[in-house]
Amino acid sequence: METIGHKTVKVNGISMHVAEKGEGPVVLLLHGFPELWYTWRHQILALSSLGYRAVAPDLRGYGDSEAPPSPASYTSLSIVGDLVALLDALVGPGEQAFVVGHDWGAIIAWYLSLYRPDRVRALINLSVPFTPRNPARKPIDTFRAVYGDNYYICRFQENGEMEAEFAKIGTRRVLLEFLTYRTPGPLFLTKGNLFGHPTDTPVELPSWLTEEDVDYYASKYEKTGFTRGFNYYRALDLNWELTAPWTGAQIKVPAKFIVGDLDLTYNTFGTKDYLKKGGMNKFVPLLQEVVVMEGVAHFIHEERPDEINAQIHDFFQKF
Structure with missing residues (x-):
């Protein structure tokens, strides 16, 4: 880990912290919630x-990157703007990079490929498939209709509410709950019973997650809090409004999608059929493969790093 370099780059009006290592074609690694550049530690080294030159930023609002206060600063347009500026600074204006995304990082990677396919050489996304914009209904209304008010994305909407509830539990405990979540279904955060069990219930760390790993995440989130990450969710409806011009648009970069069969995303309403019956291919016509890994949950690149590293290398070698 000590061989990984760190620097701060000015992009799109903010300061962005970047971890990187290696020389060669750039692989841009985009993390999700509640993660940091650190989630890619195994991929950076491999x-x-x-x-390859592996580049893993703390996305805007996370870790040591700058955090504009308003949720309106966290739409896909702003975040993709950060990444285009980052590529300009690290690779050169107009140059391409390979891209790998997980969770929210996958959502952002889909948008980067949609808005600026000229900058993406090839794409691998983990956990979150591309979901086309539904012009008939806003995202939060959809989530409430399907899952109810206690669905985690709905609970994240009210400014200050989840921050206060998480503060009662403690930052480290919250991160432990998320990082060890393996229930193959939607995550509900019921007030007073957030993760479905008493918060003094012992949490057994899986083999792929160490106390030191949790300590690193906790050290950063203790400083930043969770609001920055919540802002991505709080900007969902605004993002829906701003992306109306791309309704029905296709993502035209070579792509591969990988998900674990225990991932909560894979087990949400309609996702399995959407992937198995070719629904995503209509919107990602250059999608070359969908891989469903058995016995793997949400943090797939940490749980099975060697397999994910091999999948990344095998796919990117083609380009």
Whole structure:
């Protein structure tokens, strides 16, 4: 880990912290919630040894990157703007990079590929498939209709509410609950019973997650809090409004999608059929493969790093 370099880059009006290692074609690694650049530690080391330059930013609002206060600053347009400016600074104006995204990072990677396919050489996304914009209904209304008010995305909407509830539990405990979540279904955060059990219930760390890993995440979130990450969710409806011009648009970059069969995203309403019956291919026509890994949950690149590293290398070698 000490061989990974760190620097701060000015992009799109903010300061962005970047971890990187290696020389060669750039692989841009985009994390999700509640993660940081650190979620890609295994990929950074492996890809750099295979002849790539692995670049993992803390996305805007996370870790050591700058955090504009308003949720309106966290739409896909702003965040993709950060990444285009980052590529300009690190690779050169107009140059391409390979892209890998997980969770919210996958959502952002889909948007980067939609808005600026000229900057994406090839794409691998983990956990979250591309979901086309539904012009008939806003995202939060859809989530409430399907899952109810206690669905985690709905609970994140009210400014200050989840922050206060998480504060009662403690930052480290909240992160433990998220990082070890393996229930193959929607996550509900019921007030007074957030994760479905008493918060003094012992949490057994899986083999892929160490106390030191949790300590690193906790050290950053203790400083920043969770509001920055919530802002991505709080901007969902605004993002829906701003992306109306892309309704029905296709993502035209070579792509591969990987998900674990225990991932809460894979087990949400309609996702399995959407992936298995070719629904995503209509919107991602250059999608070359969908891989469903058995016995793997949400944090797939941490739980099975060697397999994910091999999948990344095998796919990107084609380009």
